[in-house]
Amino acid sequence: MSQIFLINISGDDRPGLMSELSDVLVSLDAQILDIGQAIIHAELSLGMLVRVDQAVDKEYLSSKILENSKMPDIRLTVSLIEDDKYQDWVNESGKKRFILTLLSKKSDSQMLSTTSSLTRAYNLNIDTVRRLTDRNSINRSDSKVCIEIRLRGFLNNPGEFQSELLDKSEQFDFDFSFQRDTVFRRNRRLVVFDMDSTLINAEVMDELAHAFGVGTEVSKITSMAMQGKIDFKESFRRRVSLLKSMPEQTLYDVLENIKLNPGAAKLVKTLQYFGYKVGIISGGFQYVGNWLQDRLGIDYVYANALEFQDGYATGKPLGEIVDGQRKADLLREIAEKEGITLQQSIAVGDGANDLEMLNLSGLGVAYHAKPSVKASADHAISNFGLDAILYLIGFSDRDIDEALEQFS
Numbered sequence: 001m002s003q004i005f006l007i008n009i010s011g012d013d014r015p016g017l018m019s020e021l022s023d024v025l026v027s028l029d030a031q032i033l034d035i036g037q038a039i040i041h042a043e044l045s046l047g048m049l050v051r052v053d054q055a056v057d058k059e060y061l062s063s064k065i066l067e068n069s070k071m072p073d074i075r076l077t078v079s080l081i082e083d084d085k086y087q088d089w090v091n092e093s094g095k096k097r098f099i100l101t102l103l104s105k106k107s108d109s110q111m112l113s114t115t116s117s118l119t120r121a122y123n124l125n126i127d128t129v130r131r132l133t134d135r136n137s138i139n140r141s142d143s144k145v146c147i148e149i150r151l152r153g154f155l156n157n158p159g160e161f162q163s164e165l166l167d168k169s170e171q172f173d174f175d176f177s178f179q180r181d182t183v184f185r186r187n188r189r190l191v192v193f194d195m196d197s198t199l200i201n202a203e204v205m206d207e208l209a210h211a212f213g214v215g216t217e218v219s220k221i222t223s224m225a226m227q228g229k230i231d232f233k234e235s236f237r238r239r240v241s242l243l244k245s246m247p248e249q250t251l252y253d254v255l256e257n258i259k260l261n262p263g264a265a266k267l268v269k270t271l272q273y274f275g276y277k278v279g280i281i282s283g284g285f286q287y288v289g290n291w292l293q294d295r296l297g298i299d300y301v302y303a304n305a306l307e308f309q310d311g312y313a314t315g316k317p318l319g320e321i322v323d324g325q326r327k328a329d330l331l332r333e334i335a336e337k338e339g340i341t342l343q344q345s346i347a348v349g350d351g352a353n354d355l356e357m358l359n360l361s362g363l364g365v366a367y368h369a370k371p372s373v374k375a376s377a378d379h380a381i382s383n384f385g386l387d388a389i390l391y392l393i394g395f396s397d398r399d400i401d402e403a404l405e406q407f408s
Contacts, residue, residue, distance in 0.1 A: 002051055002052070002053050003051070003052050003056070003080065004033070004049065004050070004051050004052075004080070004081040004082075004083070004086050005049075005050055005051075005052060005058060005061055005078055005079065005080060005081065006047070006048075006049050006078070006079045006081055007021075007046075007047065007048045007049075007050065007061075007065070007076070007077075007078050008045075008046070008047050008076070008077045008078075008079075009021070009044070009045075009046040009047075009065075009074060009075070009076050010043065010044060010045050010046070010074075010075045011043070011044055011073055011074045011075055012042060012043065012044065012073065013039050013042050013043065013044040014044075016070065017044065017046070017069070018037075018046075020065075020068050020069050020070065021046075021048070021065060021068075021069070023068060024061075024064045024065050024068050025050060027064070028052050028054055028056065028061075028064075029052075029053060029054070030050040030051065030052045031050060031051040031052075032048060032049070032050055033049040033050060033051055033086075034047075034048070034049040035047070035048045035049070036048075036128075049081070049086075057080075058078040058079065058080050061078050062076060062078045065078075092152065095125075095152045095153055095154060096152070096153065096154060096155070096180065097127075097150065097151065097152050097180070097181040098124070098150070098151040098152075098153075098155075098178060098179065098180055098181055099148060099149070099150055099151070099177075099178075099179055099180075099181045099185065099394075100115065100119070100148075100149040100151055100176065100177070100178050101132075101146065101147075101148050101149075101176060101177040101178075101391055101392050102115060102145075102146065102147050102148075102149070102174060102175075102176050103144065103145070103146045103174060103175040103176070103381075103383070103384055103388055103391060104144065104145050104146075104173070104174040104175075104383075105143075105144050105173070105383060105384075106143075106145075106173075110172050111145075111172060111174045112147070114168045114171075114172055115149075115165070115168065115176070118161070118164055118165065118168065119149075119151060122153070122155060122161050123153050123154075124151040124152065124153040124155070125151065125152045125153055126149055126150070126151060127150040127151065127152050128149070128150045129147055129148070129149050129150075130147065130148045130149075130150075131145070131146070131147050131148075132146040132147065132148055132391050132394075132395070132396040132397065133145055133146045133391075133396075133397050134397040134398070144384070146388075146391045148391075148394065150181060158178075161178070162178055162378065163375075165178060166374065166375065166380070169380075169382075173383060174383065175380060175381050175382055175383050175384060175388065176379075176380075177363075177365075177378075177379040177391075177392040178378075178379070179363065179378070179379070179392075182343075184341065184343035184344055184362050185362075185363075185394070186394065187344055188276070188344050188345065188346055188362065188363065188393060189275070189276060189277060189338065189340045189344045189345075190276065190277045190278075190279065190334060190335060190338055190340060190344060190345040190346065191271055191276055191277075191278050191279070191345070191346040191347075191348070191389075192278075192279040192280070192281050192300070192331055192334065192345065192346070192347050192348070192357070192361075193278075193279070193280055193281070193282075193347075193348045193349070194280075194281065194282055194283075194327075194348065194349035194350060194351065194353075194354050194357075195280050195282035195284045195288060195289060195292070195303065196282065196283075196284040196288075197261075197350045197351070197368070198261065198348055198349055198350050198354075198367050198386075199260065199261060199264050199280065199292060199386070200258050200259065200260060200261060200264075200288070200292070201258070201259045201260070201261050202257070202258050202259075203284075204254065204258070204284050204285050204288050205218065205222075205239055205284065205285075206218060206219070206222070207254045207257070207258075208243060208246065208250060208251070208254055209239070209242065209243065211250050211253060211254055212242075212243060212246045212250060214242045214243070217242050218239045218242055221235050221238045221239050221242075222235065222239070231323070232283065232321075232323040232324060232353055233321045233323050236283065236304065236317065236321050236323075237316075237317065237321070240306065240313075240315060240316065240317050241315040241316070242315070243306070243313045243315060244313055244314060244315025245312050245313060245315075246312065246313040247311060247312060247313075248308050248311045248312065248313070249311075251285075251287055251306075255287075255288065255291060258288065258291075261385065261386055262385030262386065262387075263384070263385025263386035263387030263388065264296075264385075264386045264387075265296065266385075266386075266387040266400070266404065267386045267387045267389060267390060268296045268297070268298070269296075269403060269404060269407050270387070270390055270395065270399075270400050270403040270404065271390075272297060273402075273403035273404075273406055273407075274395075274399075274403065277299045277300070277334075277338055278296075278297075278298050278299050278300075279298065279299055279300030279301070279302070279334055280292060280293070280298055280300065280301045280302065280303065281300075281302050281303075281322065281327045281330045281331060281347075281357060282302070282303040282304075282322065283303070283304060283321075283322050283323060283327070283353050284303050284304065285303055285304055285305070285306065286301065286303040286304060286305045287305075287306075288303070289301035289302075289303040300334055302322060302330045303322060304317055304318075304319075304321055304322050305317065305318035305319055306318065323353065324352070324353045324354070324355065324356045324357070325356060327353070327354065327356060327357040328356040328357050328360045331345060331347060331357050331360055331361060332360070341362075342360055342361060342362060343362035344362055345361040345362050345363075346361055346362065346363040346364075346365065346389070346393070347360070347361035347363075347364050347365070348364075348365045348367050348386070348389065349364075349365075349366065349367065349369070349373075350366065350367050350368055350369045350370075350373065351369070351370070351373060352370075352372065352373055352376075354366075354373070355373065355376050355377065358377050358378075359376075359377070359378070363378075363379060363392065363393075364377050364378055364379060365377065365379045365380065365381060365389055365392065366379065366380040366381070367380075367381050367386065367389075368381070368382055369382075379392060387400070
């Protein structure tokens with residue numbers, strides 16, 4: 001007679017408990033159907049679903065486990081599971097699975113309360129919860145928390161759920177990522193970045209214009225482009241034309257004041273350690289991209305070039321202008337060259353000009369972006385540095401520390 005039992009054990013964590021439990025199961029020739037374990041503050045919680053073909057009851061199984069355990073204060077429950085209940089559980093494996101990643105600078109319960117209420121409203125079951133950040137000291141004022149929640153269920157309107165998450169994240173100051181749990185999520189191989197205001201802390205076109213004394217004129221054209229009165233290519237040509245006769249040395253004078261955005265170096269080094277290819281696809285300037293390539297070891301750089309003659313700008317761009325559509329096309333080209341699917345790519349940017357690239361990639365992240373861009377992108381980082389993207393991929397602080405040790 002086959003019977004299914006659910007075994008739940010809790011108590012102080014110590015080595016050997018699993019061995020003691022499995023010895024009992026071996027003696028009964030039991031089959032393990034499911035297993036899960038978690039440890040929080042040295043407190044063990046272990047669950048195991050087993051099938052036993054011998055004629056035993058839950059009282060007998062409990063006594064055997066307690067008899068073989070060396071834990072005097074063990075808390076044990078054994079429940080008999082009916083066959084139809086077990087089959088219902090098996091049938092649920094066909095539900096879609098999702099990963100919700102939550103990041104907050106405050107280790108409070110509001111973020112979890114808000115998001116769990118929302119998942120409940122959409123009938124999404126929480127399967128597992130995992131902390132990705134290191135343990136926080138109570139004496140630290142700069143603590144942060146990142147948790148990864150695996151969900152199961154059917155979503156008729158993922159966009160509506162995502163929109164509500166965005167509203168809650170802005171209300172309570174946390175970042176999030178909500179994505180399907182697929183093989184591609186665990187097998188990303190390429191990350192591409194916009195450059196200005198994403199990898200670096202400046203808009204280089206504006207910096208050059210101010211240095212050359214045409215900052216006000218360039219800003220007006222930028223504003224027109226943002227209002228949709230002219231497209232990016234036209235706005236780029238007009239702004240570049242205002243740089244006519246600018247000394248080439250100005251490029252390098254401006255470069256001296258450009259800094260990486262927080263977390264950029266940490267992110268790139270970690271990605272490289274784990275075998276990712278890294279690229280820049282930017283509507284900014286190639287010379288800045290080349291500088292970043294030398295500094296960070298970037299694999300691909302695509303950006304716009306200025307034409308110079310006799311050391312002075314002609315006021316014309318060189319080659320094809322990298323606009324939003326060109327960014328998406330370049331992402332496709334790099335993916336094809338690397339022999340990967342677009343689902344294995346990640347794109348990061350801050351502007352409307354990045355949206356086509358973000359939405360084409362497997363994971364598009366709006367980084368400290370304007371509200372309209374955040375609303376149009378699937379994922380956003382607004383409260384942390386670029387290295388927070390590592391959590392969205394699934395890396396823990398322990399993984400990141402392992403990578404950075406190789407560069408120290």
